[in-house]
Amino acid sequence: MAVRYERDRHHWGLLAALALGVVLAVLAMVVGAFGVLHPVATVDGVAEGELLRGGELHDRVVTFTPRNPSAVREMEVLVDGQPVSARRGEGTVSVLLRGLSHGEHEVTARLPGLLFGASVARKFTVDERAPVLAVDRPSRPDEHGRVTLRGTAREADQLLVHGARVALPADGSFSVTLDRPPGTVEVTAVDQAGHVTVERVRTATHPGMRAVHLTAHAWTAPGLREPVLDLLRAKRIDTVQLDIKDESGLVGYATEVATAKRIGAVRGGYDARAALRQLHELGARVVGRLVAFRDPILGAAAWRAGHHEQLVQRADGGPWTGGYGPYAFTNPAHPEVRRYNIELAAEAAGLGFDDILFDYVRRPDGPLKGMRFPGATGDPTGHVTSFVAEAAGAIRAKGGAIGVSVFGIAARHPEQVAQDIPAMAKHVDYVAPMVYPSHWGRGEYGVGHPEAEPYEIVKRSVADFRSVLEGSAASVIPWLQDFSLKVKYGPGEVRAQISGAKDAGAGSFLLWNAGCRYQAEGLG
Known part of the structure; x- marks a missing residue:
């Protein structure tokens, strides 16, 4: 029995020694594997937990350098657990990080086939989104x-x-x-x-206004200018709207804007600084009206110079007219057209105009299918809105406020003139809808004869604009009429429009007469 016991003990001893040898061999293997990659191996190009902008990935190379150069042949590189192609050099393996989405990622190098999959990894985050x-x-x-x-x-x-x-x-x-x-x-x-x-x-709402329109010529004509100044002195109005650039494309004063000089848009006019000083001394607010995209002077100059893309065109490539005359409408999508108008606006605000009020900030009215807007992406509506946004920044940088004159129909039918009222209102201090009673068709807003019912049509159309702009910081300041078409307009009709606007929640107004002659009695 003793001999057998000794034999068994010897047998188990051999087995134990063999097992220990296997364990030691395995441990040596594991330790050897980790010795190749970790902790001795180096990783360059990305740090643990690093935050990378999306644009930084175009040239971000991660390099693994194992202690044992021979390991380069067997090394695999994975990004987020998926094998990727890697470049193998002398003693290094490198990978270019690209095309990674916003969020957390991991790049890993490993030697496959080794027990426990010896590896080294770096976690990082890609941030390609703005707040x-x-x-x-x-x-x-x-x-x-x-x-x-x-x-x-x-x-x-x-x-x-x-x-x-x-x-x-x-x-x-x-x-x-x-x-x-x-x-x-x-x-x-x-x-x-x-x-x-x-x-x-x-953060500041527009103070409002009781304004009348004056052309550049009217300011230089005492017979037209002085009655308006008398309205100011009598406190019947508190604001004068004075043209900067009108429907003909003429700039009303001696501008320093190079494009205006080059195309011949400056021909006499008024002294802007003197006019502003005189009006401000009377306590008036001064609104500079700037006709934007209806500009036959710029249009003709661009066409003659071969820059046809600066104009709205017919389907056959000729300049669009639409009853406005040749070269009448410039292209709201063209950078040079936009730049010219914004330079004029910024200059005027810098001179001291309190507001810049854009007019004809739209596409031509008429069927869109008959028009071409070279360079436009999609409907011109987006280009009109982006122009307003760009201009707003330039005007406010000079301390001015900004308004846009819009068609009365634009509250319900913006597509007809590319005037998206809520979108434009995000960038302006006020929207000035032209709600002239004479311009509405019979039955509009449920009013049988709008021109003969100035109170009702103005009240209902202004209320519609205020509804469209509910929640907006922009005010509604309507254009009203002091002129006659089919119906004779006297002081009573002017007062009726002002009352209609006020009862709709708009206590301000701009009064239009192309001849710049106004009925004081209608202004209260």
């Missing part, structure tokens, strides 16, 4: 002039309101009260990757 910023309509100023801004800044790390940093809770919501802020406040959201989203918010 999503939404600012609610500002509160009206309280009795102390304070305004509260509320909104949300999603995926933002920092928020600046009027230059001051604002704390952001986890849900991104914010509320900040500003003490007597300027008319426009800049709200900026920044994420960890440095992406920036900016929104400029109007």
Whole structure:
């Protein structure tokens, strides 16, 4: 029995030794594997937890350098668990990161077939999105002039309101009260990757106006200018609308804008600084009317120079007329056309015009299928709106307010003239619909004879615009008429329109007479 016991003990000893050898061999194998990649192996090109902007991935190379150069032949590289092609050099394996979506990712190098899959990895995050910023309509100023801004800044790390940093809770919501802020406040959201989203918010509502229209010629003619100044002195009006560029394409004063000089758009006119000084001394607000896309002077000059793409064209490629005359309408999608009008607007605001009011900021009326807008992407409506947005930034940078004159039908039928009222209103201080009673067809807004019922048609059409702009910071300031077409318009008809607008919630107005002669009695 003793001999057998010794034999068994020897047998089990051999087995134990063999098992221990296997374990030691396996451990040596594992340790050897990790010795190739980790912790001795180096990883260059991306750090653990690094945040990468999407644009940085175009040239981001990650390089793995194992301790044992021979391991290069067997090494696999995976991105998010999927094998990718890699470049193998002397003792290195590298991969170019590209086409990765927004979010977390992992790049891994491993030696397949080894126990436990020895590997080294780096986790990183790709950020290719700017923060999503939404600012609610500002509160009206309280009795102390304070305004509260509320909104949300999603995926933002920092928020600046009027230059001051604002704390952001986890849900991104914010509320900040500003003490007597300027008319426009800049709200900026920044994420960890440095992406920036900016929104400029109007915090001051337009003060309103009781205005009459004056052409450049009328200002230089004492017989037309002085009666308007008398209306100011008598407090019947508080604002004068003075033309900057009119329907003919003429600029009303000696502008310094190079394009206007080159195309011959400056021919005499008034002294802008002197006119503004005189009107401001009388306590008046001065609105500069700038006819945008109806511009036969620019159109003719562009066509003669071979720049046909600057004009709205017929389907056959000729200049569109539509009853407005040759070269009448310039192309709202063309950069040079836009730039010219914005340069004039910015110059006028810098001179001291309180408001810049764009007119003919639209496509020509008529069937769209008969028109071509070279370079336009889709319907011209988007180009008109983007022009207004671009112009607003240039005007406000000079301290001016901005308005847009729009067709009366645009509240219900914006497609007919490419005037998207809610979209444009996001960028302006007021919308000025031309709700002249003489321009409505019978039965519009349920009014049987609009021209003979000025109170009703104005009240209903203005109410419609106010409904369309519900929730917008933009005011509605209608154009009313002090002229006669089929129905004789005296002081009573002017007063009726003003009352209709007021009863619809619009206490302001702009009064139009092409001859610039106004009936004082109609103004109260």
